[in-house]
Amino acid sequence: MIPMNRKTNDPVPCNELALKIKLDFPLLSREMAGKKLVYLDSTATTQKPQVVLDAELKYYQETNANVHRGLYTLAEDATTQYEQARMKVAEFIGAQYEEVIFTSGTTSSINMAARLLEPLVKEGDEIVITIMEHHSNFLPWQQLAKRKKCVLKIIPITKEYGLDMAAAQKIITSKTKIVACTYVSNVLGTINAVGEVIEMAKRVGAYTLIDGAQAVPHMMLEVKKLGCDFLAFSGHKMCGPTGIGVLYGKRELLEKLEPVVFGGEMVKEATLHTLSWNELPWKFEAGTPNIAGAIALGTAVAYIQEIFTLQMQEHLGDLTKYALAEMQTLPGLQIIGPRGEEMEKGEKIERIGVISFTMDCAHPHDIAEILNSHGVCIRAGHHCAMPLHTTLAIPATARVSFYVYNTKEDVDALMRGLRRVVEVFA
Ligand SMILES: Cc1ncc(COP(=O)(O)O)c(C=O)c1O
Known part of the structure; x- marks a missing residue:
């Protein structure tokens, strides 16, 4: 703060x-x-x-190889650097290593969370968001509500440009299955009392997602203290490169959820008609990831930790x-x-x-x-x-x-x- x-x-x-x-x-x-x-x-x-620019260039100049595949030294070095970056990010937000999923940014993180939660909602369930959401935390829920015939409810703001917590109390009910809320508004600058919103959601057994795109770069937040199920953020808004971001998910929940993107890396065993998925977090990282971006994000995190x-x-x-x-x-x-x-x-x-x-x-x-x-x-x-x-x-x-x-x-x-x-x- x-x-x-x-x-x-x-x-x-x-x-x-x-x-x-x-x-x-x-x-x-x-x-x-x-x-x-x-x-x-x-x-x-x-x-x-400069340190972030150097990190990205150094990876391509000295280590470029795909991760989790090759048995040669270069590939092992790339994997080590990629996973070390995940470790740095996990430590930065107070998460466990397995809870950090690399994505291309906040938008893809929230879209993924909406798809992951889709099987857990049914017709008539309520999804709650706020009026101050960025389209990235508005439209995925609007569209999920449309697909599953859920009701989308919206928490308004007060005339002082804060979240209307009294309205939130009334809007979040036993019918609420998901609450998605931004920590910091990208328009108003307002810092929301997301801890209270998460508490309200927990009381009714709803899943919670916090859009941390503007909060993670500005506040040394800790996901375990926050208590949210998901946190989404982007590397490029915190001195890192574009095309890399994070979906944090609570381990117990991630273990329960089924992947929504299929391909290389996320699979342990594939047969003609079946597949079993990989361990966390790789089960949610299908395909070749943004290796250079993740490594440079690790450097950005270390840089911010030093100067913030x-x-x-x-x-x-x-x-x-x-x-x-x-x-x-x-x-x-x-x-x-x-x-x-x-x-x-x-x-x-x-x-x-x-x-x-x-x-x-x-x-x-x-x-x-x-x-x-x-x-x-x-x-x-x-x-x-x-x-x-x-x-x-x-x-x-x-x-x-x-x-x-x-x-x-x-x-x-x-x-x-x-x-x-x-x-x-x-
Ligand atoms: C609050 C908030 N959420 C989500 C996003 C989307 O982030 P990205 O475009 O990196 O996916 C932004 C970008 O400005 C934002 O400010």
Whole structure:
């Protein structure tokens, strides 16, 4: 969790730390539009440190061979490195080694979980999600509900952009079979009380999936403390490569579930008409995996473990607070998410540095374009959360998001760009 309530006159006192970390990321030294690039779209994907780039290249240059197959040294080395990466990821989220399934990312993890749970739901059962879900944690459940004639129920948000826990209490009932909820909203930045949601689900015997795409990179979470059945996340949002992600599943449940993808690797014995599957976790990893990606994700995890100190968490909190305060000085700018005053509630922190906003004078696409001409990269659109935008009656928002390499100077560059937006359009 990010402590936001330190008393200091400097709005971003740990800035030096981020300035140093920025040097680890080669892309961040490039120019854009004749200006130093300012990358404020880490919610979409983070930049990659040199160590991660090196790890991927080193695998292809020195070890490239398929895993779990060859008996020669190269193949054994590839298998060892791949499985060591799994070990690092398991340790990072406090899971057992067998509970970490490599996938191509959060989207494929959640789709797989929905397919795995499909035989366990029947007509009339209820599946509960929230209105703030990314399409990746909305559509797989919507489609499962359609296939199995289940009822899809949706937990709303409050006017403060938090999850409506009172509504959740009423929506999760004995009919509920699955509860799928994001830990952190990729639009609002809100950190949900997923522990409470999981408790509600457990009380009625429902399976739980947490979308950790935005949480795992920002919080040192432990799955055993959380108590969820599944956790999904992506490597590319935490300094790792694209095309690699994780589906964590509770061992007892994974042992019970049958695979949904068939092919090489997942099978122990195949005959003309039958098959018996491999042990966990390989029973859910059919085909050649993204070996280089997994190895580089292991490196990314080690990198984050080293730099994501308490001081770094304070820095990201300070940066968010600073940006929120500065942005709200602009006329006609609305923050779509917790605004800042909610962030000072003692220990209880409710948001991360994902700030969506609108401006009365300009469309989000125009805002992004002006900022681009200042070398500042932000996202504009519905951020793959159309049901949320429809509920808020906002067609699109602009969004800035921070990660470990962002500095006070980045926020200042953002503000110069936003002031220009006001000059051009107001
Ligand atoms: C909360 C959330 N869930 C799921 C996803 C999908 O992740 P991926 O595209 O890596 O599968 C994202 C991506 O932005 C996200 O922010």
